[in-house]
Amino acid sequence: MTDNPHKIRLLVVDDIVETRNNLINLLYFERDIEVVDSATRGQEGIDKAKKLNPDIVLMDINMPDMNGIQATEIIMKQVPGVAVIMMSVQGEQDYLRQAMRAGAREFLVKPFSGDELVSSIRHVYQDEQSKRRFAPQTQYQPGTPATPNGAEASQGEIISIFSPKGGIGRTTIVTNLAVAVKQISKKRVALVDGSLFFGDVGIMMDIRNTKTISDLQGRIETLDTQLLQDVMLTHSSELKVLLAPSKPDQGELITADDLKKILKELKNNYDYIFVDTFSSLKEETQLTILDMSDLILTVMSLEMTAIKDIRLFLEVTEILEYPKDKIALVLNRADSKHGLRAENIEATIGHQIAANVSSGGPAVTLSINRGTPLVIDAPDNPFSKDINALAHKIVDGTIGKKEEAATGAKKNGKVKTKKSGGLFGLFARRK
Numbered sequence: 001m002t003d004n005p006h007k008i009r010l011l012v013v014d015d016i017v018e019t020r021n022n023l024i025n026l027l028y029f030e031r032d033i034e035v036v037d038s039a040t041r042g043q044e045g046i047d048k049a050k051k052l053n054p055d056i057v058l059m060d061i062n063m064p065d066m067n068g069i070q071a072t073e074i075i076m077k078q079v080p081g082v083a084v085i086m087m088s089v090q091g092e093q094d095y096l097r098q099a100m101r102a103g104a105r106e107f108l109v110k111p112f113s114g115d116e117l118v119s120s121i122r123h124v125y126q127d128e129q130s131k132r133r134f135a136p137q138t139q140y141q142p143g144t145p146a147t148p149n150g151a152e153a154s155q156g157e158i159i160s161i162f163s164p165k166g167g168i169g170r171t172t173i174v175t176n177l178a179v180a181v182k183q184i185s186k187k188r189v190a191l192v193d194g195s196l197f198f199g200d201v202g203i204m205m206d207i208r209n210t211k212t213i214s215d216l217q218g219r220i221e222t223l224d225t226q227l228l229q230d231v232m233l234t235h236s237s238e239l240k241v242l243l244a245p246s247k248p249d250q251g252e253l254i255t256a257d258d259l260k261k262i263l264k265e266l267k268n269n270y271d272y273i274f275v276d277t278f279s280s281l282k283e284e285t286q287l288t289i290l291d292m293s294d295l296i297l298t299v300m301s302l303e304m305t306a307i308k309d310i311r312l313f314l315e316v317t318e319i320l321e322y323p324k325d326k327i328a329l330v331l332n333r334a335d336s337k338h339g340l341r342a343e344n345i346e347a348t349i350g351h352q353i354a355a356n357v358s359s360g361g362p363a364v365t366l367s368i369n370r371g372t373p374l375v376i377d378a379p380d381n382p383f384s385k386d387i388n389a390l391a392h393k394i395v396d397g398t399i400g401k402k403e404e405a406a407t408g409a410k411k412n413g414k415v416k417t418k419k420s421g422g423l424f425g426l427f428a429r430r431k
Ligand SMILES: Nc1ncnc2c1ncn2[C@@H]1O[C@H](COP(=O)(O)OP(=O)(O)OP(=O)(O)O)[C@@H](O)[C@H]1O
Pocket: 163, 165, 166, 167, 168, 169, 170, 171, 172, 173, 195, 200, 277, 278, 279, 332, 333, 357, 358, 359, 360, 361, 362, 364, 365, 368, 383
């Protein structure tokens, strides 16, 4: 390591004083490694890691108050760029798995030799350095690592599709959109049927429900990448799908907490996670999906009832304190002539329409009955073109936050975003 003028800065966290001293002594003559400090407790380790920003934390597992696995989890979230090497007298698979899931890079079983220790530290450090070198120095884009070297490197984006009104086109749009995003981005894309009682995703995509979310029932505590992969089904587009239970009574058994854990695990494994929903805010599971969403595609149509419901829903999102840019309005069958103008609707509900989706005519129903999303079978259909345009916006990150910024000028100009005139005002402006 003579070619590296930067010493590897190491923090040792172990509750036993002899072990700490042994480790420090073992490393004393290594010219490229500097022990910057040591800690005796998990929390102290976290505090020192935050303060000193070491390259590597050498972390014991068994410690009083907080164990090394919990401490590692927190460090991985709160101290970007740091790598953890875990040490334990137990070398069992389960410990190893837990350590790796917490984000540890290597696992040393005590007692280990000085050579083993040093080579492990150098190996992890070099690995981190090369990752840093090749990591894109760009800002966070949805679906890409949140921080170049940070803990949330593989956190995906949850995009749910909701509407307070049923039968408005959610499942049709989300099945096509997820396929389109997969085709455009070539990233890891998942689709979850969160319509837990009467999910239609399987039918619309011609996927037999050999496995569903119900197969995770009772196994949530041990949920990990492997288990998740076991229940996800693969569509011909390579999209991964987690189907809703095959019977409504099974849907009732899925709790909000289950769903939360499943979505969290999906975030660790996919770049985009699309989630279909049903029209209920009474169901805890639906609220959980909305809470956890980075973006809620909210589907509406050019009908007074739909507009009224959307307005009420937007009020609910204000009560829930969702940021405005978490909601992206999608106007379905935007080309239908119903005597209402999109601009007037935007003014009435105080929200911009982020995307328009044209009517696909009977071809949409035909595609549903065949079980092949229209974007695959008829990419030139106006519906497919609009879905692809929306997919591009998602992949480019120009929907949500950035779009709000881009359309900010419009807000101050022609299109008013303050609620004005109410629904009756809209009636008056019907054309
Ligand atoms: N843009 C469109 N063009 C043509 N047909 C459409 C369009 N959007 C939706 N449809 C049709 O509307 C019907 C309802 O759509 P879909 O099942 O996707 O709605 P939903 O909101 O998921 O309903 P549910 O409340 O049952 O979950 C379907 O038959 C579909 O073919």
